[in-house]
Amino acid sequence: MSANGGDSETQMQKFELYIKASAIDKETKGSCPICQQFFMMTCLLGENQDDIDFKVFTVQADCPPKNFAAGWSKKYPVVMVISGRNKSGQDISGMMYDTFEELELFFESINRDCPELKRKNAPNQAAMQVVENVYKVSLKFL
Numbered sequence: 017m018s019a020n021g022g023d024s025e026t027q028m029q030k031f032e033l034y035i036k037a038s039a040i041d042k043e044t045k046g047s048c049p050i051c052q053q054f055f056m057m058t059c060l061l062g063e064n065q066d067d068i069d070f071k072v073f074t075v076q077a078d079c080p081p082k083n084f085a086a087g088w089s090k091k092y093p094v095v096m097v098i099s100g101r102n103k104s105g106q107d108i109s110g111m112m113y114d115t116f117e118e119l120e121l122f123f124e125s126i127n128r129d130c131p132e133l134k135r136k137n138a139p140n141q142a143a144m145q146v147v148e149n150v151y152k153v154s155l156k157f158l
Contacts, residue, residue, distance in 0.1 A: 027067065029100035031100065033073070034074075037077075049151060091114050093114075097112075
């Protein structure tokens with residue numbers, strides 16, 4: 017926590033990131049490029065912001081956790097917010113984000129101190145277009 021006493025501006029952002037597990041050992045991080053992207057974003061935010069507390073879980077596609085069976089998305093990655101507020105002060109506790117756009121908006125909403133990850137920057141927008149194109153092409157091969 018920060019030195020100003022932990023007011024609502026500096027409340028810990030606690031969330032869980034669920035990513036696809038490796039098909040080989042079913043425990044380590046898998047080869048999904050989108051899961052890897054959000055894992056790297058989570059790590060960078062955790063390194064650059066003191067108010068980020070997160071856990072990463074790898075999920076087997078053929079044996080998802082019980083909370084996934086209770087109506088969660090079958091897509092990965094998934095972010096489940098335990099507690100926290102976005103930059104506008106709105107409570108986002110208990111929210112689940114599972115689409116690419118929702119995940120981007122979630123990370124944008126909690127990103128306070130890492131301008132390199134803001135998707136509105138021109139270099140980042142160009143890079144995102146390249147990532148989307150690579151992802152589309154790689155899906156065609158699968």
